Amino acid sequence: MKMKRKSTIFHPLFIFIISQLAWLSLLGLWIYWFVSNYIIFNQVGNRLAPQMVPKATNIFALVLGVCLLLFLLLGMYLIFSFLNRQRQITQLYDNFIANITHELKSPLASIQLYLETLNTREVPLQRRQEFLNLMLQDANRLQNLINNILQISGLQKKINVYHFSIYNADALISQIIKETEQKFKLSAGKVRITGAANKSIVADVNALKMVFDNLVDNALKYSMNEHPITVHLAAHVQNVVVEIIDRGIGIELNDQKKIFQKFQRVYYSYSPNVKGTGLGLYLAKEIVKYHGGKISVYSRGKNTGTTFRVEFPVYHAKKKGYIQYLLKLTQKNKEAESEEFEDE
Amino acid sequence: MSDGLNGSKILIVEDEESLAIGLEYNLTEEGYIIKRAADGRQAMEMFSCEKFDLIILDIMLPFYNGFEVADFIRDKDPQIPILMLTARGRATDRVHGLEAGADDYLTKPFHLEELLLRVRGMLKRKAWYKDITAKRSTATFGGNSIDFHALVAQTPTRSFKLTLQEAMVLRYLVENKGRVVSRKELLENVWKINTEIETRTVDNFIVRLRKYFEPNPSKPVYIKSVRSAGYIFDDEIE
Structure with missing residues (x-):
């Protein structure tokens, strides 16, 4: 007191x-x-x-x-x-450290438990396989977390090297979402892709994977129900729009701006999930911004679901100078890399 | 297991599914019967309609956190042992957990063997306590009286329930009246743990007991500290 x-x-x-x-x-x-x-x-x-x-x-x-x-x-x-x-x-930073400690220790504890179990007990073959899969999942989770942290640190110091190329938005986004489904071992039909976006965009595949991994992971974490998550694609004259729509617990209006800030996490007593670092959406926003696009969120509040809307400029239709700069930068990076390779 | 603990029912409250599955497997292999709850709400529901011998409780849980669940459980059953298992290893979390009524605290990542030992120790203590309370079940000192059987304490100002662990620590000190009891001895004989775990857990319980029974907890007259040796109980105030 x-x-x-x-x-x-x-x-x-x-x-x-x-x-x-x-x-x-x-x-x-x-x-x-x-x-x-x-x-x-x-x-x-x-x-x-x-x-x-x-x-x-x-x-x-x-x-x-x-x-x-x-x-x-x-x-x-x-x-x-x-x-x-x-x-x-x-x-916020103190909260972040506490959260990240938790996020690192939980999968580690699980991996250690399984390793010690396999080391000390005669585990039947079928269960052994199950345990190995669980360990792989935990290792994946650790890897994602570490990637996110490294990516953010690189963004801040402006040392991340991106490889931008021109892609068909439809094919690229569908491929990335499929890979995300495989990575999270989602059952068939959990993520549904609708619409089409038959236009070209300039993107770095690995960076976009991080964006959609984070958005799909969020949609899964905050949905208690069995409703599928919808990824809706649409193409306008200047923008390709990707919407990730869930029917989860929603985000209250006051918190909608906050969630993209670094280390920021929103707590609701009715949330089915309490885990996270407060980095995922910040990272998604920064990567999309670097692509010349923007990210926004829509929700009507408690238990009304959430829609994350990601926009990318259509190649040769919007932000031409900036997109050209990204492509040139990639070319330069590639040349530098091949020179280094030759030197070695 | 030949110590009669076979078939003890344990409730694992853990929202990390992979960890919960691993714990369930290992504890089932040890001969216990396991139930799992994935969040605080489910844990409270399960506890209300089933009887358990021990609870393994995570802290960061959806809907109700581990401290709230521990409060709820303690309210209904002061005797049931609670082992908190969590990634939060700060001293304040530990104290908060023990204050909420947890009997023991293990931080993630942990060693399987240590976890199994602690679970077994806690279940053994519960059984042992039942045996000894059959022999002698009350103690009085100063204006305080304690019924070890019903786990009820009466002080000059109020009457309240003790947790099993609190009662056991106090009982051990009372039975060894006038003799210095070391922290290690308390860990071995009350916690039934023979490892070099932190002795701070013991100190936390002593702080709680002093708060309950000492007229002035910062200047204890009944449960005194003996520097670098341990604690001594004395009810004859000079």
Whole structure:
């Protein structure tokens, strides 16, 4: 209880308000003191030596004073908001570390349990196979997590090397979704692809795999029901649109912007899943952005399902300069790589 | 197993399916009967309509977390041993778990052998406790009286239920009145564990007992610490 009271008193917002009030009252007192002295000085001065009393107030000093005052206020406000943001990030980061520890330890615990089981017991062949599959699944989960972390770290330092090429959107997205289904060992019909997008887009296959792995994984984690997940493709003049639609627990309106921020996770008491790192959607957003596209989410709230909408620019129809730059960059990377290879 | 623990019913509350399957396999091989719950809600439902001898409980669970489930279970049955099994290994989590009524705490990843030993130790303790309470079942010191059989404690200010583990630690100290009992001795004789696990678990229980029975828990008069030796129980206040 003591701790709680202490932290309320030392909350930055509280300190900020108190310090503002303190220095504004000080200013008020000074003005009061100055004005009352000025009146006395005027009265006494008028009587004793009228030629010494100035006729007009000094407007310049007044304006300069007010400006300096405003400047001080603004500066303090900026410092305050910067510190507050920093505090929030630290808190999110602490949560992230706790979450990631959990996400790393859980599959590891499972793998260790199976290895020790196989090492100490005579496990029948059929169960042995089942355990090996479970271990592979856990190893996969660890690999995904590590890939996500490395990808984000690379994005921040701008050192990720992408290999962009021109693809038919229909074929590419269908292929990626099929691979995702295989990776998560989903039963047939769990993910349904509808619509068509017979246009060209420029993409890096491995990066897009991460985007759709994360989106499908999310849709699975937050759906309690047996309804399939729909991947709907559509092609417009300038954009290819891919929608991942689930009938899960939905996302409340206030949280819809938050979910794409780094380390940010939304907790609902009715959520069937409590696991995650707060990296997946941030990563998806950054990769799609790098492709010249954008990602958004739609949900009408609790238990209404969620739709993630991903847009990619159609090749030669939108963002021509940027897309050309991506292709050129890939060409340059390839040349650099082959030079390195020759050197070796 | 020849210690009569065969057929003990264990409820595994774990939302990581692969871990739950592995635990179920191993514990079934040891001769226990296993039921599985994948979230807090299901665990509470299963606990309400079935009788179990031990609960293995994860903390991060959907709907109701492990602490809430432990609270719910303790409310209904103070005697049932709870083993918390979790990836959260921070000291605060450990203390929180033990405060919520868990009797033991194991962090992931863990060794299979250690888990099996602890489960067996907890079940043995439960059986052993039943035996000894048949002989002597009450203790009084200061204004406190404890019924070890019903697990009810009466202090000058209130009456409340003790968990099995709390009662066992207190009982051991009372029975060894006037003698210094080391943490290792408590682990061996009360926890029935013969490994070098952290002795902090013991300290956490002592803190809880002091909170219940000491007039001033920060200056204990009944359960005193003996530096680098252990604890001593004394009900004759100078």
